[in-house]
Amino acid sequence: MKISSMKYLTKEGFKSIWTNRLMSLSSIGVLVACMVLIGIALLLSFNVNKMVGDLENQNVILVFFDDYNAALYGEGRLVPPGAEVDENGICDQMYTVHNTEEAKAVCEELKKIDNINTVEYISKETALEMIKDILPEKDVDYFAVLEEAGENPMSDGAKITMVDLEKFDATVSAITSTKGVDSIQSQNGLAEKITGIKNGIFIAGIAIISILLIISLVIVSNTIRVTMYNRKLEISIMKAVGATDSFVRIPFVVEGVSIGIISALLSLGVLYCCYRVAVEAILSAIGNYTLIPFSSQIWLLLGVFVAIGVVAGSLGSIIMIGKYLKREGSEFAAI
Amino acid sequence: MTEEKQTAAKKEAPIIEFKGVSKVYTSGTHALNDVNIKINDGEFVFVVGASGAGKSTFMKLIMREEKPNTGSIIVNGFNLPKMKHKQVPFFRRTMGIVFQDFRLIPNMTVYENVAFAMHVTGADDKQIRIQVTKALSLVGLHEKARSMPNQLSGGEQQRVGLARALVNNPRLIIADEPTGNVDPTMSYEIVSLLTEINKRGTTVLMVTHDHDLVRDFGHRVIMLEKGRIVADNAGGKIHENQ
Numbered sequence: 001m002k003i004s005s006m007k008y009l010t011k012e013g014f015k016s017i018w019t020n021r022l023m024s025l026s027s028i029g030v031l032v033a034c035m036v037l038i039g040i041a042l043l044l045s046f047n048v049n050k051m052v053g054d055l056e057n058q059n060v061i062l063v064f065f066d067d068y069n070a071a072l073y074g075e076g077r078l079v080p081p082g083a084e085v086d087e088n089g090i091c092d093q094m095y096t097v098h099n100t101e102e103a104k105a106v107c108e109e110l111k112k113i114d115n116i117n118t119v120e121y122i123s124k125e126t127a128l129e130m131i132k133d134i135l136p137e138k139d140v141d142y143f144a145v146l147e148e149a150g151e152n153p154m155s156d157g158a159k160i161t162m163v164d165l166e167k168f169d170a171t172v173s174a175i176t177s178t179k180g181v182d183s184i185q186s187q188n189g190l191a192e193k194i195t196g197i198k199n200g201i202f203i204a205g206i207a208i209i210s211i212l213l214i215i216s217l218v219i220v221s222n223t224i225r226v227t228m229y230n231r232k233l234e235i236s237i238m239k240a241v242g243a244t245d246s247f248v249r250i251p252f253v254v255e256g257v258s259i260g261i262i263s264a265l266l267s268l269g270v271l272y273c274c275y276r277v278a279v280e281a282i283l284s285a286i287g288n289y290t291l292i293p294f295s296s297q298i299w300l301l302l303g304v305f306v307a308i309g310v311v312a313g314s315l316g317s318i319i320m321i322g323k324y325l326k327r328e329g330s331e332f333a334a335i
Numbered sequence: 336m337t338e339e340k341q342t343a344a345k346k347e348a349p350i351i352e353f354k355g356v357s358k359v360y361t362s363g364t365h366a367l368n369d370v371n372i373k374i375n376d377g378e379f380v381f382v383v384g385a386s387g388a389g390k391s392t393f394m395k396l397i398m399r400e401e402k403p404n405t406g407s408i409i410v411n412g413f414n415l416p417k418m419k420h421k422q423v424p425f426f427r428r429t430m431g432i433v434f435q436d437f438r439l440i441p442n443m444t445v446y447e448n449v450a451f452a453m454h455v456t457g458a459d460d461k462q463i464r465i466q467v468t469k470a471l472s473l474v475g476l477h478e479k480a481r482s483m484p485n486q487l488s489g490g491e492q493q494r495v496g497l498a499r500a501l502v503n504n505p506r507l508i509i510a511d512e513p514t515g516n517v518d519p520t521m522s523y524e525i526v527s528l529l530t531e532i533n534k535r536g537t538t539v540l541m542v543t544h545d546h547d548l549v550r551d552f553g554h555r556v557i558m559l560e561k562g563r564i565v566a567d568n569a570g571g572k573i574h575e576n577q
């Protein structure tokens with residue numbers, strides 16, 4: 001196609017946005033509505049994902065080693081025949097981790113397990129502090145009593161975080177079967193809940209977005225069809241004077257794509273305002289939780305919107321005029 | 336195309352040739368039956384006949400808006416039934432089409448409506464300006480170049496349609512009842528214009544119901560009846576066979 005033709009066709013495309021301004025406006029309206037809804041769905045899922053991520057980081061597993069205290073407070077440990085026991089009835093053979101070096105060696109072993117994110121050595125004193133956070137209220141009282149008596153029943157151990165909570169059970173059993181590990185403590189069921197929430201958000205997000213995409217495509221091409229009379233006349237004349245299919249198509253595509261881009265920019269503005277209002281409302285309701293700032297997602301959202309706009313705009317117009325192009329007639333009233 | 340070339344083309348094969356052409360619409364109507372006709376380069380031909388006789392079908396076959404069921408059609412050197420969809424635009428550029436209902440684009444000026452037919456061919460702006468101005472002065476409308484179609488009378492609108500059909504210097508002009516929507520005086524003016532254009536070498540094919548026009552201008556007349564050619568006379572005589 002020649003440059004002079006391209007210039008002419010592009011100009012015609014822009015002109016017809018104005019000429020068919022009723023159609024342009026309603027297409028833009030529909031697209032903006034859909035894009036804003038998609039944007040809300042995206043921002044919502046980003047925020048929930050962030051919250052879930054925060055929770056995930058808190059979901060530490062405490063591992064207790066098989067040390068002196070484990071032998072002392074543990075049940076069912078047998079004294080090997082002929083062994084020499086101390087005043088508590090414990091001997092070296094009854095536990096595997098005898099000193100800090102051996103504890104750190106167990107930590108190194110744990111790091112080799114698949115799906116382990118971090119392993120941090122914890123002394124029994126720190127472990128006592130941490131277990132209070134993890135266990136239910138009533139058990140905390142029990143620890144307080146021990147503490148008052150100057151006793152620490154905890155063992156040395158490690159604080160572990162996982163990469164993927166979906167592999168929680170497998171990872172836990174790998175940890176438990178590591179030599180030197182006596183027992184573990186974790187927040188029961190949290191992993192399952194988090195995984196459930198994440199999957200739910202993912203599926204709902206995909207569903208919402210694809211439904212909205214289809215709706216916007218259908219409505220845009222419908223809007224074009226409703227006001228097609230002028231365009232049919234135009235197409236019939238273009239074909240009668242010998243326009244090729246691409247010549248007929250280009251102004252429509254220019255028009256569709258421009259409408260898509262205008263809608264994308266408008267949507268971004270509308271969404272920004274909505275988000276500010278929403279963030280303020282949420283913050284006043286739940287306190288100082290940090291929501292994802294709009295500015296950090298602005299390029300992603302703009303990209304998504306422009307992509308939707310360009311696809312819906314060009315596809316909408318191409319689908320619409322496709323069937324007129326197949327005909328070779330000038331009987332526009334019939335088509 | 337230059338005028339020398341057009342004169343040279345006159346001596347070649349006919350510009351339109353139908354051989355054994357029949358057209359049956361999907362509805363079952365036999366619109367044309369075994370039509371054989373030759374139209375030579377440079378002729379002016381009126382096509383007449385009662386309503387439903389097949390005149391529009393005949394014209395649509397010539398501009399490749401419809402395809403025949405049987406027979407061969409050659410127009411401007413193109414073999415129509417065998418032509419591919421992709422070739423149709425390039426075939427259409429060799430002819431000018433005038434419509435009964437004018438078909439002007441309402442939101443374009445007179446000038447733009449005529450220029451439109453040249454943009455389609457990829458002509459450059461300078462060429463377009465020269466040709467459009469020429470075509471508009473030929474139909475006597477260069478002063479209305481900036482008017483919108485709805486500011487013109489029916490006859491003026493049809494003259495814009497005529498300018499649009501002319502602007503690419505076609506060898507052939509096809510007009511299905513171009514005077515159907517204008518008053519008798521304007522009809523005369525339009526046929527006079529077409530005759531003028533014909534004198535410059537362009538072949539003109541025009542459908543009309545207006546017997547006065549046919550008689551007064553005295554061109555060749557083809558008469559259709561129930562899908563067959565029943566008369567083909569020179570000199571504006573309609574009823575010679577009856």
Ligand SMILES: Nc1ncnc2c1ncn2[C@@H]1O[C@H](COP(=O)(O)OP(=O)(O)OP(=O)(O)O)[C@@H](O)[C@H]1O
Nearest residue numbers: 360361362364366385386387388389390391392393
């Ligand atoms: N697209 C179509 N589908 C089916 N039948 C058609 C179609 N176009 C025309 N016909 C039929 O073919 C026959 C010839 O129609 P055509 O339009 O060629 O007549 P005409 O001579 O132009 O008539 P008029 O003077 O009223 O314009 C008519 O019976 C008509 O009903």
Ligand SMILES: [Mg+2]
Nearest residue numbers: 390391392511
């Ligand atoms: Mg007709």
